Amino acid sequence: MAVPTSRGMRGDPVEAGPPSHDAAHPEQPVRNEAAGAVFGHLVQVGTLQGDIAIRESPRAQVVPRQVPPTNPRFTGRASEQAAMSDVWARREAGLGGTPSIVAIDGMAGIGKTSLAVHWAHRNAAEFPDGSFYVNLRGFDPQLPAVEPQSAINELLNSLGVPPREVPPTYPAQEALYRSLLADRSALILLDNVRSVEQVRPLLPAATSSMVVVTSRTELPSLVAHFGATVIKLAPLSLTESEQLLQAHLGSDRVTSDQASTRVLVDNCARLPLALSIMAARAASRPGFELADIADELNDESTKLDYFNLGEIENDIRAVFSWSSAGLSEQSALLFRLIGAFAGPDISLGAAASLIGTRMPAALSALGELTRANLIEEYRPRRYRFHDLVRVYAAEQAQHDDPGVTDAAVGRLLDHYLHTSAMADHLLDPPRRMISLDPPAADVHIPAMNRYDEALTWFDDEYLNILHAAETSSAQGCHAHTWRLAWAANTYFYWRSQWNEGVRMQRLAVHGAQDLRDPTAEAKALRGLGRALARIGEFTEARKCHQRVLDICTGLDDRVGQATTHHALSFMFDRQGDLTAALHHAEAALPLWRAEGNKAREARALSDLGWAHFRAGSTEAALQECREALALFASLTNPHGETLVLQNLTRICIATGQLLEAASYAQQQIALESQLGNRISEASAYELLGDIRYSQGQDDQASDAWNAAARILRSSGRAEARTVEQKIEKHTQRNSRGRS
Incomplete structure (x- = not known):
């Protein structure tokens, strides 16, 4: 008889053919032959009486819940x-x-x-x-x-x-x-x-x-x-990071020393794995203060040693290595070089210079790193590392051929130096340029032709330029160091980046002195003196400028002397020594006229006008400043115009010429906005508010002060509070008047 069919999971029948007998040899065993693919049960028998019933024990219906256990200390997200x-x-x-x-x-x-x-x-x-x-x-x-x-x-x-x-x-x-x-x-x-x-x-x-x-x-x-x-996923927020530590260590231990907690979070760069590893270390050392745990991470050369609990999945180096192991050779090299030598971030052009390749190849390598989440493209064609990944990449670069890394550093420094010098010339065309050696082969210099392009480039790169100066100083490339400081000096001055300027110029002075190059030393000392004066370090600033005057006099460098007299005039004015300020302003003007530099002559006239005003000679001050303004206008030098307009506004306020003062302030606002000089624009708005207030135009005063406060707040400037206090005082006065 036929054996009932059994079905597989797809429903295909399983058929057993009829028994096969050999008539010549009836004693031979019977063969049952299965036809086709067999899914499920198959019964093979000789003689069968009746049906076959195949029964299986019923399976328990278990709903799969296979996801591994969650971490009970999971926080955030x-x-x-x-x-x-x-x-x-x-x-x-x-x-x-x-x-x-x-x-x-x-x-x-x-x-x-x-x-x-x-x-x-x-x-x-x-x-x-x-x-x-x-x-x-x-x-x-x-x-x-x-x-x-x-x-x-x-x-x-x-x-x-x-x-x-x-x-x-x-x-x-x-x-x-x-x-x-x-x-x-x-x-x-x-x-x-x-x-x-x-x-x-x-x-x-x-x-x-x-x-x-x-x-x-x-x-x-x-x-x-x-x-x-x-x-x-991005790193945790500060709050989430602290919550994660509290989940591991308890609230009391974490909140009792907020400063150390913040240092620990920063050293872990808010990476959950790093925070959990350090929390586990702290939990196993209950007698340690969090400050002791945080201090272990201060040295970057040993930092990653502490992110290791013994198991491979809790070793931060191993975890990072799994991500970088599959990189192409060029991408892996770029990964290591960026970690070792780049600043806070890197542009596509700087990356191309670093590995000495064309832009498309660099873009491909950066794309591979981005897809692997080893680097972040946080803005179009600008990239940055997570802090701990940077430390890991820099460690790996220590194994590279020194010849390869030295050449890479040279190209990166050339990229920043030559681009900075070009951008500086666009910011301040009258400034006398310094001589530069040609850049190394395969160095990318971005194209720029306008003032706003140069200012934007500096805004993006100034921290990388500072890092490049630190790198060149550490590598003994002192010719790059002082030139980078010179090229960035105008930008630091215009953007009021005084602390960064002091850091960079100190490196430049050290480099120039190591090179025994008096011209370079004079430029670096002058830049350092100007920055020091801006932060109130007048004693050291005066020593710097006096040394510069000595060097420039010995070299018969009239431009250097004139520039230094200008810096000294400003410094003495800030100190309140108005006689000395006037003396140096008067000394600068004939030197610039002898050089035939009209833009610098206009600046010297403006400085002299301000010095005369401060010394009480108002008529001379107004005449010299107006002459300077006309000269700058004839040269189509809007930046120079803004400097004079600010002086004229202040002089006219002091002499009660409020209509003229308001006109000068409005002209300055328009030019500063056009130039993108936001802090100077805010300063002009504040002056305009003061003028309108004195004129009794309360609404216009409030509008101007609010405009100034918005700019200063968005720039993170402490001066915003001063303007806000003016607004509050004005509001209170109006409230009392209405009541």
Whole structure:
């Protein structure tokens, strides 16, 4: 008789053919031959009387909850959790289509898996048919990445498919996986993904399920082809970082020394893994103050040694190495060089110079680093490291060929020096340029032709220029050091970056003295003296300028002498020594006239006018300042005009000529706004407010003061409070008047 058929998971019948007998040899055993592929049960017998009933013990229906335990000390990420919940809430109704997909990416140690696991547990009830978890081991240092076919088999087993009922071909397995999930509401967490190729076969074909992917690399194809929502994790906020430490160590220990807590958080750069490692170290040393733990991290040469708890997954160096291990040779070199030698951030052009390649190749290398979340493109074509990744990259650079690194540093310094000199000339064309050696081969110098382009470039790069000066000084490249300081001096002066100017000029003085170059020493000392005078260090400033005068007199350098007299006039004016200020202003003017430099002559006239005003000679002051203003206007030198307009405004206020003062202030505001000199614009607005107040024009005064306060607040300047106090006093007076 025929044996009843049994069916596999796909419903294909299993057929047993009729018994086969050999008539010539009836004693031979009977053979039952199965035809086709066999899925499920097969019975082979000789003689069969009756039917066969195959029964299996019923399986317990267990809803899979495979997501690993969440960390009970998980903190923060509220907005990211809300975004994940929002993705699930916006899923389309019905079957078919594409599941909700969230791709969480970010650098190593940023907490991608922790976030995914925590959210999965909090929202388990949303997925009544189970929560599935597969670690795809995309960045495992010891085991190979999990192939999609292995992951499918693992998921089929989790879905209750017995091994013997798993189809033999990969496409059939994939189809079965999607079929089983078609009418289920499940969460599939795919952890540690390296590429989209690992993920693509594991995506259900129904909106009733959700997929959460974590990866150290960006996965743009998930967005382009499957509509995934990307959640890129940044370091924790200060508050979240402190909450994480409190969760590990208790509130009392963390809040009792806020200063040390802040230092610890900063040294961990708000990276969750780093914070957790240091919290574990602190927990195992209950007698230590947090200050002791934080102090261990102050030395960058040993900093990463402390981020290691013994296990490979809790060793920050190892964790970072897994991300960098797969980089191309050029990208890996750029990674190390940026870490070792770049400033707070780096532009595409600076990166191209650093590795000595064309812009497209540098863009490709930076793109690889960005996709690997080893560097952040935080603005178009501007990149920066996480602080701990920078330390790791710099460590790795110590193993590079010194010839390679020295050449890279030389190119980077040339990039900043030659671009700074070009930008400085656009800011202040009358300034006499210094001689520069040609840049090294493969150094990229960006094109710029306008004042605003130069100012924007300096705004972006001034901290990198300062870092370049520090690097050149440390490397003994003193010719670069003092020239970088000279090239950046105008910008630091115009932007009132006095503390940065002092730091840079001190390096320049040291470098020039080491080179035994008196001309370079004079330029550096003059720059240092000007910056010191601005921060009130008059004694040292005077010594600097006196030394410059001695050097320039010995070299018969009239330009140097004139520039130094100008600086001394300003310094003595700030000190209140008006006689000395007038003396140096008078000394500068004939020197500039002898040089035939009309722009500098105009500046000297303006300085002399101010010195005369301060000495009580108002008529001479107004005449000299008006002559200076006309000369600057004839030269189309708007920056020079603003300097004179400010002097004229103040002189006219002091002499009661308020209408003329208001006109000068308004002209200055217009020019400062055009030039992008925000602080000077605020100063002019404040003066205009004072004038309007004196004229009894209260509303106009309030408008001008508010404009000044807005600019100063947005620039983080302490002077904002002075203007705000004027506004408050004016408001109180008006309130009393109305009452």
